Amino acid sequence: MIIxxxxxxxxxxxPTAPAGIGEAWPFMDHTVPGEANxxxxxxxxxxxxxxxxxxxxxxxxxxxxxxxxxxxxxxxQLLNYRLSLDAGRDLARFLNEAIxxxxxxxxxxxxxxxxxxxxxxxxxxxxxxxxxxxGLRGVEITTNVNGVSPGDARxxxxxxEVTAQDLxxxxxxQDPTFTDRLVGPAYVANAVGFPVENTLAVASLFTGGVLExxxxxxxxxxxxxxxxxxxxxxxxHLWPGNDAMQEAMPNDPLTYARALFYDEVVFDTRAVRYxxxxxxxxxxxxxxxxxxxxxxxxxxxxxxxxxxxxxxxxAVGWRNCLRFLGVSEA
Numbered sequence: 422m423i424i425x426x427x428x429x430x431x432x433x434x435x436p437t438a439p440a441g442i443g444e445a446w447p448f449m450d451h452t453v454p455g456e457a458n459x460x461x462x463x464x465x466x467x468x469x470x471x472x473x474x475x476x477x478x479x480x481x482x483x484x485x486x487x488x489x490x491x492x493x494x495x496x497x498q499l500l501n502y503r504l505s506l507d508a509g510r511d512l513a514r515f516l517n518e519a520i521x522x523x524x525x526x527x528x529x530x531x532x533x534x535x536x537x538x539x540x541x542x543x544x545x546x547x548x549x550x551x552x553x554x555x556g557l558r559g560v561e562i563t564t565n566v567n568g569v570s571p572g573d574a575r576x577x578x579x580x581x582e583v584t585a586q587d588l589x590x591x592x593x594x595q596d597p598t599f600t601d602r603l604v605g606p607a608y609v610a611n612a613v614g615f616p617v618e619n620t621l622a623v624a625s626l627f628t629g630g631v632l633e634x635x636x637x638x639x640x641x642x643x644x645x646x647x648x649x650x651x652x653x654x655x656x657x658h659l660w661p662g663n664d665a666m667q668e669a670m671p672n673d674p675l676t677y678a679r680a681l682f683y684d685e686v687v688f689d690t691r692a693v694r695y696x697x698x699x700x701x702x703x704x705x706x707x708x709x710x711x712x713x714x715x716x717x718x719x720x721x722x723x724x725x726x727x728x729x730x731x732x733x734x735x736a737v738g739w740r741n742c743l744r745f746l747g748v749s750e751a
Contacts, residue, residue: 424742427708431473472712487719494534494561502540509538521555546582559589564622572625589639594618619647641682684708
């Protein structure tokens with residue numbers, strides 16, 4: 422069995438925008454059957470196909486990808502923390518119900534991760550009970566909340582409640598905060614900015630003391646945590662001689678790193694090998710970023726290239742994902 426932890430949905434339609442919100446609220450402009458423009462702030466953020474909302478389309482494509490089950494989460498741009506609190510909560514609840522409905526329709530194929538209005542960390546924490554009541558396994562968040570890293574102290578109530586509710590968090594790069602430093606075509610923000618965003622966000626969980634304060638957190642870092650795995654040896658080298666770093670991280674940083682989960686969407690088996698060797702085979706999960714990216718090789722082909730044993734293939738293929746989701750093995 423293979424479970425893909427990193428797939429996204431966009432609903433076929435959105436409800437009418439609340440009064441006063443206007444174009445910041447998403448709108449689906451259906452141009453031709455099976456295709457729509459996701460309109461945000463008066464522009465087409467992305468043209469998507471019915472892969473985003475059609476369960477039958479998804480299920481028909483799973484065999485060709487070498488995937489048996491998927492974890493569904495919102496397209497990250499829909500986690501719009503710039504909305505007012507009321508509007509953000511309304512949008513998150515709509516997304517959560519849409520994903521829960523998809524999971525309920527095919528419970529043997531899909532698991533769900535929802536959204537919370539993290540622009541208000543305490544309100545986001547209160548929404549987690551509703552997430553759980555819908556049967557969702559956790560939430561997706563982005564790597565910064567209006568420019569603030571998730572390891573900032575203001576988010577600690579949210580992280581504590583995630584642990585209390587026994588939920589998981591999938592952390593996805595979005596909205597790089599340093600685009601003035603990026604040179605070249607606009608897509609450099611994705612190709613370069615997103616991995617740097619992942620690096621900064623994951624590092625903040627360490628240096629902000631979140632992982633020390635919440636040792637039972639289950640967090641999965643998208644795209645292998647960006648450049649963080651390469652940064653970790655430097656952090657470990659500097660940690661012993663720095664009192665402030667040791668106060669935030671009383672334990673070896675590698676201990677915290679090996680408590681996190683990482684999808685292997687890093688586009689090179691050599692990078693996957695490094696991720697497994699550094700973080701441990703029990704912390705790496707299959708991902709794809711479906712339907713916005715496609716895998717170059719199937720998971721089984723990757724396992725062959727990596728020379729994984731039967732038990733290692735099971736771990737990366739599905740056991741680790743179920744442990745991240747908090748699902749008992751079936």
